[in-house]
Amino acid sequence: MPVGSISVIVPCFNGLPDLDVQLAALAAQDYHGDFEVIISDNGSTDGLREHLEQLESPLDLRWIDSSDVRGTPHARNAGIEAARGDFLVFTDQDDAVYPNWLTALARAAETYDAVGGPIEVRTLNSPEVATWRVVPAPDDRFETTYLPYAHGNNFGMWRHVVDHVGMFDEGFLGGGEDTDMSWRIQEAGLTLGHVPDAMVAYRLRTTARAAFEQGVGYGAAACDVLRKHRPYGAELPSVRAMLLFGYGLVIRNPLLPKSLSPLPTGMWALSAGTLRGTVSRRLRHLLDERRLSRRAQGR
Template sequence: MKVSVIIPCLNNASTLATQLAALAAQQYAEPWEVIVADNGSTDDTVAIAEQFGDRLPNLRVVDASRVGGSAHARNVAAAAARGEFLLFCDGDDEVGAGWVAAMAAALEKADLVGGYMEYWRLNEPWLVRAYSYENGLKLFESGYLKFASGCNLGIRHAVHDAVHGFDETLLRLQDVDYSWRVQQAGFKLSYAPDAIVHFRLRGSIRSVCRRAFKFGYTEPFLYQKHRNKGMPQILSWKSIVKTVALFPVRLIASLRDRASLCKVLMEGCWRGGELYGCIKHRYLPL
């Protein structure tokens, strides 16, 4: 088996069919499989996945409900995978035409690969503008090492095993940590521009802000984990205090449109999450 496509899922009944239909339409000459790793869904996620058995003959559904979190689901599926290459995508997005072939071609020369992220197809325009994702994203910048998103990521199976998979103690930013550890181990991260994923953002300001807070909360822990590996200090009290001080002014100015309001609230929640994370993880970013 050349390729294993891995989809961690938790209650993705409303979106999974779109992703599986996109995979069923892929053209790839080598043997490949799809593994849906169910993380304890209480909706019809598993039933919907099983309905695609005739369109994706090498489709399997594995139980990954023992531990909550997509990191565990990805690891369970990777352990069951037969492919030389592991391709990770999510159950609420949609891979583009030729995604499997583009990822596999890139992995012939690289250890870890990230693709292009497109945002207009599955999201309302105001939401794309709120994130400043009008031109899409290539590899993500972090102020340290670049990283690939877990919803558009390919890796050699042997490399995944060498770094012991995703860190299951992380409920957020697992893909950042994973990409960094792969590179710290001496492996190469490359970009595959033709491996396109249409990403689905959170659909309301409230859900965007909740997600931003959780990501911000995880950042201090991520820094504590990687600072001995050469990660420079990215967080600072100065940046947090500046955001808090300017927040009322920026909030008033943002009331002119929904995208601006969402952007300001999202940044405020991210900083709030960072501050709470610093307190919770007993980290002083001095």
């Protein structure tokens, strides 16, 4: 299906000044058709609306208020409701899309119901911080133990996909809504394509503490998504898998001598946070299941 009108939706919360980098990247797109950019303001207190009103930009730029419910999924959903386009594209406030990004996604959308693309961590991060995250090669999809997914800052879908599978799940406040949406699309029999040319520069957390806290959210969200999709074949992490992951962190602690090939500090912190988030959420799931079982047995 040829792409007609496009809406680029950017959820935003206190995103200045990084948002200006993203807006400049969107203004530099080589896409020949028309597209609008919707800034979905999820309760910013940094003067975002006033900044946008004073900003000189060639973009067809709109600000909308999505502060009634906190969270990125709601901000994305509010953008969907406000969008005029038939093809809905999502990226984030603190990243930067490549010049051919929208062209590549739109071209692929002629074949697929939904599409995603790769990310890279070199452009927006220092050389040290760039070592903190390993990302798939551009040709490779984001794989999981269940189904592949499209990264939330590099994702597009036709409006009929929303009509078929619903909007982003607003219960995923710590992340995971992109994985959930990707899996729902595939479970419904729709197609999710990967577009190697649609690159996005991804901005990482710049301190070990921030990386750790992000990892906690990642681990918890991953468990929640797997639990939601368990009826369709997704499997929750086993105790053995968590123990092996923890053992790997112990023997690759960045405080160990370099001869033992320790992980970069930020990568280790992210992984440690992910393990903590996974274990704590997995334990909560087990306790919830035990309570439900006891209630079912009348105890």
